[in-house]
Every structure is written in C-alpha cells, then in structure tokens.
Amino acid sequence: MRAAAALAALLCASAAGAEDTARFEAAFKSCRPCHSLTPGKGSTAGPHLGGLKERVLGSAEGYDYSPGFQAARRQGLRWDAQRLAAYLDDPDAVVPGGWMSRPGGLSADDRAALVDHLLR
DSSP states (O other): OHHHHHHHHHHHHHHHHHHHHHHHHHHHTTTTTTOOSSTTOOOSSSOOOTTOTTOBTTOOTTOOOOHHHHHHHHHTOBOOHHHHHHHHHOHHHHSTTOSOOOOTTOOHHHHHHHHHHHTO
C-alpha cells in the first residue's frame, strides 16, 4: 500500500513538473528572440539567462549592458525571485535606463513560471 501511494505521489509530481516545464517553454517563446538559456551563448539583443540565480545584474560576460544595468552591477544588485518578477512585469521600474521593453502577452502565471525556472 505504501509503495502504491509513493508511486502515485511520484506520478503526480512528475505530471506537475511536466506542466510547469510546458508553461515555462510557452512563456519563454517571447524571450527567445533576444535571450539564450545557455551560458556563454551570445544573442543578438540580450544576455544569456543561464545561471541567473543570485547573479549580479549586468554581469553576464560578452554582453554590452545599458547604463542602467551597469549602475545596478556597481551596486551589487542580484537577481532573486522578487526582483525578477518585478522586472518581468515592468523592466524600467526595476532598472531605469535598461534596454528591455515590457514583455507583452505574459500573464502573472507565465511570469511566475519564468521566475521559477530561471532561478533554479
């Protein structure tokens, strides 16, 4: 009986994980034109987002950051869930003078999925 309960819990967790991944992938489509998830992989418009958790803002190598991000880096500001969620909602409110425009078409759930995945 315990084994069956454990298996059921594992299957539910696996299904929830698959749903979370699917929501992230769908939400990240709006980010993909400008950002990569692979550290060191350049992009045409934005820095890579791999290893974002606790990374200092404006510190990905190989990207020429805006004056706003350069100031945030000098202050030692780091990405955390609260800052990233706020940034995805209104980039200019978090990093004035940044170059990213407000991501369109993202719901609160989409932003939460992005935050959860990017800060793992």
